Amino acid sequence: PMLSRSAFNEALPQLLARLSGRLSWPMRLATVGAESDTPVMELQTSFLVAGPAADASDSAPVLVQVRLHIGFSSAYACPVLHFCLSQPDGVPLAASDAADFVRVNVESSTGEAAGQLDLASVLSQVPHPQLGCPMYTLHPCRTAELIGRLTSASEADRDGSGEVRDTNAAALAVLSWLTVYGRAVGLQVPPECFL
Amino acid sequence: TTPDSIQRQVWDGKLPVCFVLPEDPDVPPLYSLVPRVGYFPALLDRLRAHLSRHAGIDEDSPGAQQLWLRSAGRPLRWHLPVGLLYDLERPKPPPLPWEVEIRTRDFPTDELVSFGPNNSLESYFLYCLKEADALKHRARVINEMGEREHRQLWQGLLNDQFDQFSVVNRKLMEGEAKYLPFRIYQQEADGGLSVLQCLAKPHREDSTPLTLSDLLRICLPNFTDPVTLATHGVSLPMETPLAWAYDKLAYPDNFLHLVLQPGRCNSAGDGESSAMQLDSSSES
Numbered sequence: 001p002m003l004s005r006s007a008f009n010e011a012l013p014q015l016l017a018r019l020s021g022r023l024s025w026p027m028r029l030a031t032v033g034a035e036s037d038t039p040v041m042e043l044q045t046s047f048l049v050a051g052p053a054a055d056a057s058d059s060a061p062v063l064v065q066v067r068l069h070i071g072f073s074s075a076y077a078c079p080v081l082h083f084c085l086s087q088p089d090g091v092p093l094a095a096s097d098a099a100d101f102v103r104v105n106v107e108s109s110t111g112e113a114a115g116q117l118d119l120a121s122v123l124s125q126v127p128h129p130q131l132g133c134p135m136y137t138l139h140p141c142r143t144a145e146l147i148g149r150l151t152s153a154s155e156a157d158r159d160g161s162g163e164v165r166d167t168n169a170a171a172l173a174v175l176s177w178l179t180v181y182g183r184a185v186g187l188q189v190p191p192e193c194f195l
Numbered sequence: 196t197t198p199d200s201i202q203r204q205v206w207d208g209k210l211p212v213c214f215v216l217p218e219d220p221d222v223p224p225l226y227s228l229v230p231r232v233g234y235f236p237a238l239l240d241r242l243r244a245h246l247s248r249h250a251g252i253d254e255d256s257p258g259a260q261q262l263w264l265r266s267a268g269r270p271l272r273w274h275l276p277v278g279l280l281y282d283l284e285r286p287k288p289p290p291l292p293w294e295v296e297i298r299t300r301d302f303p304t305d306e307l308v309s310f311g312p313n314n315s316l317e318s319y320f321l322y323c324l325k326e327a328d329a330l331k332h333r334a335r336v337i338n339e340m341g342e343r344e345h346r347q348l349w350q351g352l353l354n355d356q357f358d359q360f361s362v363v364n365r366k367l368m369e370g371e372a373k374y375l376p377f378r379i380y381q382q383e384a385d386g387g388l389s390v391l392q393c394l395a396k397p398h399r400e401d402s403t404p405l406t407l408s409d410l411l412r413i414c415l416p417n418f419t420d421p422v423t424l425a426t427h428g429v430s431l432p433m434e435t436p437l438a439w440a441y442d443k444l445a446y447p448d449n450f451l452h453l454v455l456q457p458g459r460c461n462s463a464g465d466g467e468s469s470a471m472q473l474d475s476s477s478e479s
Contacts, residue, residue: 036416037416095314125308126274126308127272129390132272132306132387132390134305134307140329
């Protein structure tokens, strides 16, 4: 079953409640535009994570400030991440450091050997579709498949319409997706969020 | 379907641009005939070579590496095609050759996408193609193409090779589309840019073709002022079917980029002619 923008919007308050119950980061829902007569909404949050070490002899952990927007792509009918990466003082990470940050996070969570991942084909800096400012995004091309499987698994399509109509199921599907994709920016979704 | 004369005219459209370096008026301008359907960052190597030769700015220096472009006092949003940027200039498109400023300091990191070795223009172009195909075909066609065909699309555009590009692009443009990829742009007086995108099927509920005025009603439900939609510098009659406009006038990134302008368009029966006659009855 397909996730729609309105189902995503309806699931956002529950998503916010589940995450903010376990994570003490600043988090809010924001309306960033409109698509026809449907508001375009996002869950926006900000957190510090350990970045890739500059070199092996560094004893001080490198921290990266992640500004994360969880939104919805109508083209792919699935959630999408847009994010900014900066040093704790707000200076944006250089492009090569940003790529390293995502690469290390992906490799440590998937176990893929260094150099085998073609990051350029999945990570791009693009203008945010509504806000216009440059942000990184992970290409959603394979996400739609994943969401389809996640929503089937949760019986979200009880009325057989082909669309997810159950808000609880939609929220859990987005949370499952975030558990996978959030790892690229160092986000670990606590399992208690699913309870 | 083979590409026709309108698609070829769209591809061949070029703008004369004059690149200047205000911070050093002794540096001669660089003149270039830039494809309307191309992108400014594709010229970065040429611009750096020019600065190296005439301004003593080494190509590897921070200034050359963090080069950006400005027009009428505003950063050029260079992720957008050149022709679209020109058509968006306010209050009206500037006289030709279009004077564009080269800047080597204070890259506006909160406004401009940075293209370079870690974020290539090619991968951004592919990102756009993927989204367009997701709208049309649930990304089936682009995902079935291998990396070789993706590269061919980019190389065809970069090297102004219409045939090389078209032979692959044909696969993306043919067949029934679920939704048509388009964006409507409006340049605000304060320099901001509003971008509208929504889901639009090729046909209405009653199976007749969806027109541009239907599209405006979908995207801007409460809008009542008279407006015109234009692309490639040409105003389109509001009764134009969206599918026809998309097929003939989509950019190489597979999006129909439309500029919203205040005022009513002169429709075909008015006796006024526009720069390019778009006659749907003449096409096969």
